[in-house]
Amino acid sequence: MPVLNFLEETRYEKLSVEVFPDKIKASQRVAREISQIIITKNSIGKKTVLGLATGATPLPLYEELIRMHNEEGLSFKNVITFNLDEYFPMQPTSHQSYVSFMHKNLFDHIDIKRENVHIPDGTLQKEKIADYCRQYEKLIEEVGGLDLQILGIGRTGHVGFNEPGSAPNSGSRLVTLDDLTRRDAARDFGGKENVPTKAITMGIGTILKARKIILMAWSGKKSSIIKKAVEGEISSSVPATFLQYSNKVKIVLDKEAASELTRYDIPWLVKDCLWNEQLIKKAVIWLSSKIEKPILKLTDEDYNNNGMAQLVTEQGPAYNINIQVFNTLQHTITGWPGGKPNSDDSQRPERALPTKKRSLIFSPHPDDDVISMGGTLIRLVDQGHDVHIAYQTSGNTAVWDRDVLRYMEFAIDFNKSIGENTCELTSIYDRTRKFLSQKKPNEIDPYEIQNVKAFIRKSEAYAAARYAGVQDSNIHFLELPFYDRGKTVNNPSKEEDILITMEILQKIKPHQVFTAGDFEDPHGTHIVCFEIVLEALKRLNNKETWTKDCWLWLYRGAWLEFKTHDIEMAVPLSPQEVELKRNAIFQHQSQKDKPVFPGDDEREFWLRAQERNRETARSYHELGLANYEAMEAFVKWEFH
Template sequence: MAILNLLEETRFEKLPVAIFANSEAASREVARRIAEVITENDNIDRNTVIGLATGATPVLLYQELVRLYREEGVSFKNVITFNLDEYYPMQPNSKQSYVTFMKEHLFNHIDIDWNNVHIPDGTLEEEQVAEYCLEYERKISLHGGIDIQILGIGRTGHIGFNEPGSAPNSGTRLVTLADLTRSDASEDFGGKENVPTKAITMGIGTVFKAKEIILMAWSHKKASIIKKAVECEISTHVPATFLQLSDKVQFVLDKGAASELTRFDTPWLVKDCVWDDELIKKAVIWLSYKVAKPILKLTEDDYNNNGMAQLATNYGPVYDINIKVFNRIQHTITGWPGGKPNVDDSQRPERAKPAIKRSLIFSPHPDDDVISMGGTFIRLSDHGHDVHVAYQTSGNTAVWDHDALRFTEFAIDFSKSRSLDTRRLEQEYRDMLKFLKSKKPNQADTEVIKTVKGLIRKGEAIAGARFVGLDDSHIHFMDLEFYELSKTETKSNYDNDIRKTKELLQEIKPNQIFTAGDFADPHGTHKVCFDILLEALKQLKLEKTDWIQDCWVWLYRGAWHEFKIHEIQMAVPLSPLEVERKRNAIFKHQSQKDYPVFPGDDSREFWVRAEDRTRETAKAYNRLGLAEYEAIEAFVRYIF
């Protein structure tokens, strides 16, 4: 019966999927499998051939392989490797090259023979590439083929650099990279314009020849493309769907990457559910959007015809379900994000007491506060709460070089106009010019340039916070160390940053905290900032700090994505005037206007993204049958 139930749950999935609690556990399992294959082949005096991937996904896998070598005696002396791809053109000693990546994460730490390592050569003349690719294929065949092939997946659905349009029988070749792929790599190269437009990659046909194929994916960021690869029809638009044709493949996912698979996202479509209030809310919202009816107009036929008959039967009549869910959603809406004084707060998202709250907004970069929750920030200030904002990092990497020069030129001209000595400043300026003329993509700036860029963003942040209504004593710049150190070294110890965060929390003793809840990218600044804050709060809680027991934490999201409607626990509606005030606060961040250094895959300006996102949230509420607002900022409470 258990087997039948599992088959029913996975009936939308067209290939095997293994799901783990987190990427660490998944990576350990894949490493164990690789070690198992190596041992089996060593026992029969046979080399093991492994196909390797690069990028953020396999980093934990390589760490575990290094641990197995150091602590459990797994040897790589008889291992031969073939990497999937390399940018073209690319020098092997470049920071962005996959040669550098593989050395740093794996090869420099194990006993592999460098003669057994094969990585596509990005230094070739273009007319040499075709023959080189044929030879790459011949070498794989000469060594008996790949025993186990490791894959990641890009947001275009590419495996290796096999972009949409790649043929299922394609071999190793030179390809042109998709715009989204280059956008995703832009931070590594100091801007998309520096990302190579081409790459050498193994083909899908090459991958198919492997005896075993494991595709790994982590986090919600990969969830939508994983759903397409696993559940949708085979299509050249999503190259990973071709893996459905192989009987040797397995997808290894963490919970985030698996979250949009049908059995997790809409489980009522594949099995009988254990219905709780949250699942009922999610299902009714889904049904409302699917049949394009407000919640209060949903009928029993709507439930029965869309996989929700069990819910209607067990908890009906359906109108009672509709009313309950409608009220729950309505109760998330509040114009009082700090709590409304002197009222019954049992149906409100925030407490009424204390009437005047100490509110602390954590902003990972110097503009996340106004972009993500500028309207709520303004509302808290207007309501007279004791509002503080803490900018966790300098954000200096996101300032154009020409802006750093422009501000330095202004400082020189201003000093001259006041008859001040400018000799030192002019020398610093000449040094800046000299460095920037020879600066390589993604090369770290000099300390002087970092300082100038940091001051630019600091000034903008102060201007934005003042516009919202804060005085300077309530504006805090934390300059967390990890932000600078992460550019030059791998740092797993955040003790100083945690200590600094605890000190600020102890100084303010907030009743409510607002912090970025963007967890899609586990290696991003937002996630690290959140982890540092969370650890600080946990330590204070263990230390039985008095105020911490009554401190609530609210998560907001950035300019790209919003919480799903069923997740939202506090929805702050904005009037047209408040939207305009928020826009003007964002405009104070002039270095990020027009075209930011790291725009991601969204060409819209940040203020446009923010307005579109909050307007879409308001429309989503309205489609459910709730009042029509100009915009809504959304929050989820985090229990620590």
């Protein structure tokens, strides 16, 4: 790309940004930079000083550095490291400590000298922290300063634990954590209430002294804060914007994290585009929303005045473009998610034939099916399709401990009422009660308690599926092993999970597969479940003829919704259908009132789903289409 054109394309960006197809390739590039620094410093007899980060973001970087050490002989004997932060108070032996994190994920696998490792001490007496922080910074200066500082970014815009309100010249210090930061850490601590409220962190001023700074970010959940950090005005409300003061900073992203940058999200504002149907649809919806006019009322002047002159010049007049996009949106709307029998399906999202389809809905947790597509599920059943639901995991992590005792007490009383011996059950109950009274935050439950929690969620899933009209024989519990293995093993093998999924697919031979495409699930279960289904379908596609007639649809709902321009099937719901969906969700009593892990959305799941469905319908109406009570949205995924 000519330099002038690239500068025009990135003119909204106030920091240097490199975008890679995925986090693995991005991490490999950063690891190469680190390797080169170490090799160069070694050649002149000097030590390399690295500032390191924790969290999910640097994990693939550390994996690559370990690989380079083992396979390429990269040595860390002359490397000194300083970590950004640590929770306070925090014992170094705690599972949640950054001392444990760094040793588990890097230091225990390379030849770094332990005396060269520095991580803030979370065991100090509070009155000693200020002096400790001054000594921490003095030590960095004494070894020559940081050659490279690795950063992640939190959704509050924090780097290190420099939360909103931090000053650009701040030094290392004790800070109070933002509520969103604590919510994001809730799973590691077994609930937000167990997350420390404070932390020790390097300051912004300390970070800016590094000779080179690389901030990394992956996934769509970081895209909005990356846009603010890279394109926004410098502000203490987004501490990462202070990096704009330095010319030594590079932002390294995967394509999802970069998706809201202007050059990717709204490219017509910064360059001439090669217009295709999808980009035109996105641009026209953006224009309609921006100036708050229905699509069919947009004029040539509206296009010209809002950076879209190229489109209206090449493919106009505006009326023709408007009609094209309006019709495309209209054709996504269907009351027949399994296809309308005996009808022309050339302009419909689903096929008319076969009239009765086998529909297989994969649900990562035992409630994602009704939360995300409960209305569509009920409609598929009502319209005569052979609907199956496959619950991929037990979901036992997300059950309150108090519910375990309540259900066990019920079981004891029930057995007594029918004259059954309750000695063994009472013994288990006593052990359970004792364990729970002494349970530490995020401590893994014994097998007996995990089972009770799984049984609770299984019974709720049965109740909800039956309420939706699904036959018991069509309700399947896969209990994919990765879910429980992941509680004790990092990145467990998924091969057994794929084989189990292939087996259910071969048994049903579905015409339609629905699976969760909501990858903002804070626990990461949704993306793993999606990848398992996708790999299973790809393998079967090479040897099973029925896969040629199988379509894969993604749904969302529990954590966010599809953007309007991405939707390929929108199923409208009447007020009565909204109520039926809500009642199906209510069958999941353990998730009512307040789920164990709500993420950063405090609303109950039924309310999230209801309001998001109504917002989808409202967005269609504001574009000039029919005004429905609610809509569930789907995107087709090509796996063939």
